[in-house]
Amino acid sequence: MERNPSPLPDWDRLAALDDASIPLLGTALLIARDEYPELDPGLYDVLLQQHVAHLQPKIEAIALWPLKMLAINEYLFDELGYTGNHDEYYDPRNSYLNQVFERRLGIPISLALVQMEVARRLGMPLDGVSFPGHFLVRLPVDDGLLVMDPFNRGRPLDVDELRERARPHVGGNALDDQVLQQILHPASHRAILGRMLRNLHGVYAECGDWPRAVRCADRVLKLLPDDPEALRDRGLGYLQLEHRHGARRDLGRYLLLAPDAPDARTVRESLIEASGDPARLN
Template sequence: MSDAVQLPEWASLSGTADAAVPLFACALLIARDEYPALDAAHCDAVLESHARHLRIEVDTIGQTPLKMQAINRHLFEEIGYAGNHDTYYDPRNSYLNAVIERRLGNPILLAVVQMEVARRLGVVLDGISFPGHFLVRLPVGDGMLVMDPFNGGRPLDIEELRSRAAPHVDGGPPDDDTLARLLRPATPRMMLMRMLRNLHGTYAEAEDWARAVRCADRLLSLAPDAPDALRDRGLGYLALGHVTGAREDLGQYVVRYPDASDVDAVREQLVHIGRTRDRAH
């Protein structure tokens, strides 16, 4: 691996300040679980080549939105990064090395590519954990330009943002204050957690419990107080027959989160565990 990108250790991340969590390196760290031979230096070099191709052009452009327009044109039209509409839940859409290789991804991984290339060109983008699809934002004066990396980096106006949010918000289209909250920047930690939750959902749906447990475990490395990750790891352990791990995680869940909406169901699982013998692992 080159000195350009060093992957951190999982154990170090819980104590790292949100702003200091390295998004690009940690996205590769997630991918390395599935691709142990992952070449981080190669991934870094590919994105650097995208930036190098644009650098002279972008440096000659004065207005930041026009810089962003040039970046989007190169990434989404010339190189061909695109949202994978046909097989949206393909796990490869959530692994950065595969997205870079295939030029296909889900919204948040395409956002990582867009944000990282822009960063190397001096354009700072924020991610937005918007309901439904992940978005990115570029500060412009007193406002922001909101873009959809899953659909070619297309800018979204306020009415489209309201309509996209409406199915996910009680009471219909959000008012100004609610929409402003939905458009707040996501920290790198929040983005990585969303990636892992996406993967966990895909693997749990496929009943691939070993990978689902791995995702929940990595979530707990990033955020030890994430209730859903503790519960999901315990349920995954139970599906694998690892009764000791399931008992520990689910027991901790009911103690630490007694007001959770599903705590009674988890208690029932613990009763079931009491009647089950652990499998050898």
């Protein structure tokens, strides 16, 4: 396979970029390179382009966007075999895009990224949706939105199912049309990449792999400087690693940015632990 020398973006420059200038594929591969330092980004760019080249004649012959999307989904999920990893959902490989391409297994957000990259290269404005619970994708159509579930082979979701999926995450209340429209708003590139990193952080924190958990929180801060949750997560990870200076800095900054957060009291106790002397907090 001919390789395309596609450079990856620089972590230290991402914060200064406007959202549209952040390369979604390149930054997702940059996340993966932390775990797979020998990763060749050009290989996956070429692989994506092969998917696009295979689909292009068929897509150009179809007039309606929902039918174009159906053809894309049939190729990705039925012919190529991309699928949600229902058996090992919390395997970190599901979030590293190189592994998603190679194993054809992923979680909703990583499968959505593959689906979005293919569709966009075919001229279709497929966006991600930071839906509560599982990440979704959306395509504008003449009579509204086509919302799909990449974790389940791109299956379309109707309004009733969307409301039922969201209900447990909004206090069990029924959603009116306005709230549902807000939830279905397109996710920015920063939001997508931040969610991928937070997923990984959760996996590593759950199993006590604090060096990797801290790395993921640190990467969120490269995209979203002073993000309160990432500061808290990195600070708590630093505390686990006995890097008390870093823990004091991050947890103190978190409390300045989010003094009324539900977990402020718990974080304050961790800050006291990191300080070693409650009087130092003054």
